[in-house]
Amino acid sequence: MRGAAKGNRPTILTYHDIGLNHKSCFNSLFNFEDMQEVTQHFSVLHVDAPGQQENAPIFPTGYQYPSMDELAEMLPSVMTQLHIKSVIGIGVGAGAYVLTKLALNEPSLVEGLVLINVDPCAKGWIDWAASKLSGWTSNLVDIIMGHHFSTDELTENKEIIQTYRLHISQDIPQDNLAMFYNSYSSRAELQMERPVSGLNENTATTVRCPTLLVVGDSSPAVDVVVECNSRMNPTKTTLLKMADCGGLPQVVQPGKLAEAFKYFVQGMGYSDLLSMISALVYGLHITRELCTVFSVKTYEFYEQLASGSCTANQVSGFQPESEPLSSSPSSSPSYVCACCRSADHADVFLPLQ
DSSP states (O other), X not given: OBSOOOTTXXXXXXXXXXXXXXXXXXXXXXXXXXXXXXXXXXXXXXXXXXXXXXXXXXXXXXXXXXXXXXXXXXXXXXXXXXXXXXXXXXXXXXXXXXXXXXXXXXXXXEEEEEEESOOOSOOOHHHHHHHHHHHHHSOHHHHHHHHHSOHHHHHHOHHHHXXXXXXXXXXXXXXXXXXXXXXXXXXXXXXXXXXXXXXXXXXXXXXXXXXXXXXXXXXXXXXXXXXXXXXXXXXXXXEEEETTOOSOHHHHOHHXXXXXXXXXXXXHTOSOHHHHHHXXXXXXXXXXXXXXXXXXXXXXXXXXXXXXXXXXXXXXXXXXXXXOOOSSGGGOTTEEETTTOOSSSOSOEEEOO
């Protein structure tokens, strides 16, 4: 765990995919400057699935590897041990499945989810048979490489392919890896349904927290992520399909993902608005695609803010860190307009500096 819990803020909890551990899955993202700007305000907990960490001992003969459901059920006790009240989860592939299961089982523990390459479906009989057949001609490393990368990536991205092939084949005990892979291949379908307004929005089994679904436009997981999106609450979920990106967006395009995560956290009310304004000052490129993570109004606000024209009368919903949102300047005289810094108007306020 990196850092101590900060006030009432959630901890960022990561969970990796098969063939990876927290370092190979998330180092590129968390070492990126924009991501570090966010994580300095949060504690971070990286979770490795059993036996997948660096220098992991080989499991003894007869060891029963946990099912995906059991992996999700382990997390609340880990959080209790570390005095973590709630989390913002970032999961990839198998890890995204585990964190989604956690959010369905224990919604009070999960404040937000970023799910990369999430597959909500059980492996069908045809898929199972195909994997068994391919197992006669391919080794486990080849199967997992095909899980992570598209055919084009496998032939064109030689440097990153070689790096991950070596990691998967040498850094994780192969028996342990096979157990994790088999557990993921035996997963049950995630029981969730898209809520319909006026019909079952209060009773539908669904993820209740804000969720950002992420997939590269050439990823092998595109179809299953789109399927997952069709089962999610449309008022709480955003699908971000990253252009010119394959199966590991957090590795190939960490800058874009860090930027999207910053806006996602901002939309949850945990990131100081001042940091976003300073990002404009330093020339951060803000796109409509990314700002739809929480609203088009936000894009318009920042676009006009950059040009110097105040739009505070038109935008609402920003909450200064650890402070209640004021409904008028008179109710909180220590606040000023987020844009022109006047105390005479607006429904967007910042603390006076």
